Amino acid sequence: APPEPAPGPEPPAGGGEAAEHRALVLTGFGGYEKVKVQARRGGGPRPGELSVRVRACGLNFADLMARQGLYDRLPPPPICPGMECAGTVRAVGDDVRDRQVGDKVMVLARSGLWQEVVNVPASQTFLMPEGMSFEEAAALLVNYITAYMILFDFGNLRPNQSVLIHMAAGGVGTAAIQLCKTVENVTIFGTASASKHDYLKESGVTHPIDYRTMDYAEEVRKISPKGTSGGGLLQLSCLSSKCKETSNYFQFPLGVDIVLDPLGGSDTSKAFNLLKPMGKVITYGVANLLTGQKKNLMAMAKTWWNQFSINALQLLHHNKAVCGYHLGYMDEEHELVGGVVAKLINLYTQGKIKPKIDSVWPFDQVADAMRQMQEKKNVGKVILVPEAPKEETKKEEN
Amino acid sequence: APPEPAPGPEPPAGGGEAAEHRALVLTGFGGYEKVKVQARRGGGPRPGELSVRVRACGLNFADLMARQGLYDRLPPPPICPGMECAGTVRAVGDDVRDRQVGDKVMVLARSGLWQEVVNVPASQTFLMPEGMSFEEAAALLVNYITAYMILFDFGNLRPNQSVLIHMAAGGVGTAAIQLCKTVENVTIFGTASASKHDYLKESGVTHPIDYRTMDYAEEVRKISPKGTSGGGLLQLSCLSSKCKETSNYFQFPLGVDIVLDPLGGSDTSKAFNLLKPMGKVITYGVANLLTGQKKNLMAMAKTWWNQFSINALQLLHHNKAVCGYHLGYMDEEHELVGGVVAKLINLYTQGKIKPKIDSVWPFDQVADAMRQMQEKKNVGKVILVPEAPKEETKKEEN
Numbered sequence: 001a002p003p004e005p006a007p008g009p010e011p012p013a014g015g016g017e018a019a020e021h022r023a024l025v026l027t028g029f030g031g032y033e034k035v036k037v038q039a040r041r042g043g044g045p046r047p048g049e050l051s052v053r054v055r056a057c058g059l060n061f062a063d064l065m066a067r068q069g070l071y072d073r074l075p076p077p078p079i080c081p082g083m084e085c086a087g088t089v090r091a092v093g094d095d096v097r098d099r100q101v102g103d104k105v106m107v108l109a110r111s112g113l114w115q116e117v118v119n120v121p122a123s124q125t126f127l128m129p130e131g132m133s134f135e136e137a138a139a140l141l142v143n144y145i146t147a148y149m150i151l152f153d154f155g156n157l158r159p160n161q162s163v164l165i166h167m168a169a170g171g172v173g174t175a176a177i178q179l180c181k182t183v184e185n186v187t188i189f190g191t192a193s194a195s196k197h198d199y200l201k202e203s204g205v206t207h208p209i210d211y212r213t214m215d216y217a218e219e220v221r222k223i224s225p226k227g228t229s230g231g232g233l234l235q236l237s238c239l240s241s242k243c244k245e246t247s248n249y250f251q252f253p254l255g256v257d258i259v260l261d262p263l264g265g266s267d268t269s270k271a272f273n274l275l276k277p278m279g280k281v282i283t284y285g286v287a288n289l290l291t292g293q294k295k296n297l298m299a300m301a302k303t304w305w306n307q308f309s310i311n312a313l314q315l316l317h318h319n320k321a322v323c324g325y326h327l328g329y330m331d332e333e334h335e336l337v338g339g340v341v342a343k344l345i346n347l348y349t350q351g352k353i354k355p356k357i358d359s360v361w362p363f364d365q366v367a368d369a370m371r372q373m374q375e376k377k378n379v380g381k382v383i384l385v386p387e388a389p390k391e392e393t394k395k396e397e398n
Numbered sequence: 399a400p401p402e403p404a405p406g407p408e409p410p411a412g413g414g415e416a417a418e419h420r421a422l423v424l425t426g427f428g429g430y431e432k433v434k435v436q437a438r439r440g441g442g443p444r445p446g447e448l449s450v451r452v453r454a455c456g457l458n459f460a461d462l463m464a465r466q467g468l469y470d471r472l473p474p475p476p477i478c479p480g481m482e483c484a485g486t487v488r489a490v491g492d493d494v495r496d497r498q499v500g501d502k503v504m505v506l507a508r509s510g511l512w513q514e515v516v517n518v519p520a521s522q523t524f525l526m527p528e529g530m531s532f533e534e535a536a537a538l539l540v541n542y543i544t545a546y547m548i549l550f551d552f553g554n555l556r557p558n559q560s561v562l563i564h565m566a567a568g569g570v571g572t573a574a575i576q577l578c579k580t581v582e583n584v585t586i587f588g589t590a591s592a593s594k595h596d597y598l599k600e601s602g603v604t605h606p607i608d609y610r611t612m613d614y615a616e617e618v619r620k621i622s623p624k625g626t627s628g629g630g631l632l633q634l635s636c637l638s639s640k641c642k643e644t645s646n647y648f649q650f651p652l653g654v655d656i657v658l659d660p661l662g663g664s665d666t667s668k669a670f671n672l673l674k675p676m677g678k679v680i681t682y683g684v685a686n687l688l689t690g691q692k693k694n695l696m697a698m699a700k701t702w703w704n705q706f707s708i709n710a711l712q713l714l715h716h717n718k719a720v721c722g723y724h725l726g727y728m729d730e731e732h733e734l735v736g737g738v739v740a741k742l743i744n745l746y747t748q749g750k751i752k753p754k755i756d757s758v759w760p761f762d763q764v765a766d767a768m769r770q771m772q773e774k775k776n777v778g779k780v781i782l783v784p785e786a787p788k789e790e791t792k793k794e795e796n
Contacts, residue, residue, distance in 0.1 A: 154678075156552075264714075277727070278551050278552070278731075278734065280552075280719075283714055307710050308709060308710040309707065309709035310707065310708065312659075312662055312666045312681045313684070313702075314722070316682065319723055319724060319727055320721070321678075321680075321719055321721035322721075323678075323713070323719035323720075324712070324713030324715065325714070326714050326717060329675070329717055330717060332675075
């Protein structure tokens with residue numbers, strides 16, 4: 001595990017201006033108070049890297065999981081969290097040819113981005129398109145890459161299909177809604193508490209469902225068109241007049257074509273059972289583990305116990321697909337991820353997607369920011385901003 | 399279970415010419431000899447049905463399974479097998495508006511089509527396109543619908559991807575190869591015994607693999623491009639100079655984007671392990687159960703024991719999809735299946751697909767036909783023909 005740098009003398013400045021800067025640091029597993037603002041020092045960018053002055057950072061479910069010790073893609077604390085940010089290039093390392101000082105970039109990383117200044121490989125940065133704010137840029141990568149890949153790669157969403165989006169007002173949820181709207185005539189079921197339903201309707205959700213007051217699976221079944229019986233292949237009559245297979249055998253509600261499942265546990269099974277033939281459930285998180293500020297062993301046991309499990313023969317008889325998605329395990333997939341980002345930037349510049357910002361919090365209020373998300377008060381993305389000292393900001397903007 | 403009709407007096411002929419006709423009948427579970435030619439009698443078409451003079455029938459793996467008692471979608475014997483055939487409409491029942499006597503049709507059903515004459519719901523028939531032979535028509539539906547849906551719906555095959563096709567010279571295999579060739583720059587790995595490799599190469603397989611003499615998984619890994627390491631998202635340097643995550647962490651062979659798995663058992667796990675990130679395995683059969691003429695309990699136990707099984711959390715960490723496909727459970731999906739058939743007919747008329755016929759056998763030689771397939775001697779589809787009495791054929795053709 002990388003030890004925290006002790007405050008000390010200025011290290012040799014590779015890229016010049018190596019000064020103390022503020023960073024959010026996860027000091028140990030536990031509640032909101034475990035994330036603290038600390039001073040850090042660093043050198044300039046190494047070869048292949050950029051030094052970026054961070055202007056906005058995205059908060060993700062995985063950050064909440066990480067704080068509780070439930071995210072296995074990070075070294076143990078103390079560690080600087082943060083998987084996405086946006087800012088301005090302040091120094092360019094050797095061997096970087098496609099970026100220059102002053103470029104506005106968004107950054108994706110396994111961790112470490114919740115700082116005023118970060119050094120990152122240029123290959124993990126993407127140029128922000130014209131007209132995009134830093135907040136939007138910090139809200140784009142994790143949520144939209146996830147939503148795009150689960151809907152269009154695994155989900156293979158096509159016109160006239162139907163999708164169930166859980167936590168539809170959350171980061172991935174709002175992204176998924178917008179992406180669904182780029183496909184003709186998609187029916188969207190979206191779960192969220194009732195107070196968010198107006199927003200869901202405005203943004204294109206066909207059927208908002210209040211998962212707190214009703215069984216969402218029952219509700220989806222109620223709304224879905226019923227399976228047409230009428231016989232079909234079952235109705236093949238033998239020439240023998242004694243053979244009278246009847247047809248009303250298989251009347252069932254059709255369900256949906258795609259379920260996006262960020263919940264895990266028993267909700268994955270519910271999702272599977274809600275699928276139409278050729279339907280796909282894409283599980284991409286275990287939000288059910290997060291029941292409060294701290295790790296909840298009961299919730300973990302329950303989620304594990306109720307976990308969806310299937311074998312090949314069962315799957316064979318269902319005409320369904322089960323997919324698992326985790327951007328955190330996509331580290332090496334530059335080409336794949338870069339291709340998706342290019343498509344997203346294209347959709348943004350066409351005005352087809354636009355990150356919905358719920359709220360913006362300075363580093364000092366990171367606890368409130370995390371609470372906003374954990375208590376599911378947010379509609380859209382929760383953003384952190386470093387609030388850099390005014391003088392330096394001014395200097396760089398000139 | 400529909401009892402076999404006892405030979406008796408001619409039933410009232412709804413559509414006219416109700417006479418005795420020849421049918422293949424599965425008389426009990428077991429070896430090739432269990433399928434016998436018998437005489438049957440039947441009436442004319444009921445409302446919504448067509449009576450079809452059958453000219454060619456397709457033999458499928460499921461028929462071999464059914465003979466051994468390994469296919470659960472059929473009533474117990476005695477029963478007439480046959481899931482697909484092609485022929486000429488000889489009588490039209492009430493309420494059928496879109497078919498007329500003389501139309502050439504292909505037919506899809508759960509069973510019952512290996513007869514000289516069948517009555518089937520018009521909704522299960524599809525008009526044969528101009529220029530298609532009865533043999534081709536009898537080879538199209540089961541194999542091409544399967545290949546199309548697993549490649550393009552579950553598989554979501556796109557340009558520049560790679561596919562592993564098992565039993566590439568079989569019915570679904572040859573169909574899948576042709577369909578892969580409709581997408582730009584797809585790399586095809588195809589397994590078959592060495593004697594079929596020339597055919598595979600001619601038909602577009604990039605890398606034929608002899609599964610009898612080598613480990614196909616190892617072979618695919620050897621040929622696949624290696625995962626580029628070079629760091630990427632893993633290489634994020636902390637500003638702390640002590641934090642030196644290195645990058646050569648995750649070097650691994652890339653594998654393939656899609657594996658079509660008709661084998662089941664341990665081969666599904668092999669398939670899963672061969673997948674790239676965002677890869678998909680589609681399991682659509684359990685050919686590993688078929689080791690000889692009769693049900694093999696050891697093979698069943700082994701296949702069951704080695705069966706692939708996964709839970710949601712495991713899947714989540716892999717960025718992979720597991721899909722199950724079984725056309726036999728698609729009975730009610732007229733719209734879905736009909737849409738696929740329309741696309742297939744379109745591809746056929748464009749010359750992009752053309753069923754490969756391995757051999758044509760009269761009903762009397764059904765045992766030889768089944769042996770041809772079971773012993774994997776076939777390249778393409780094995781077809782059965784009733785050899786209708788010449789006079790009647792001539793009369794109907796006028």
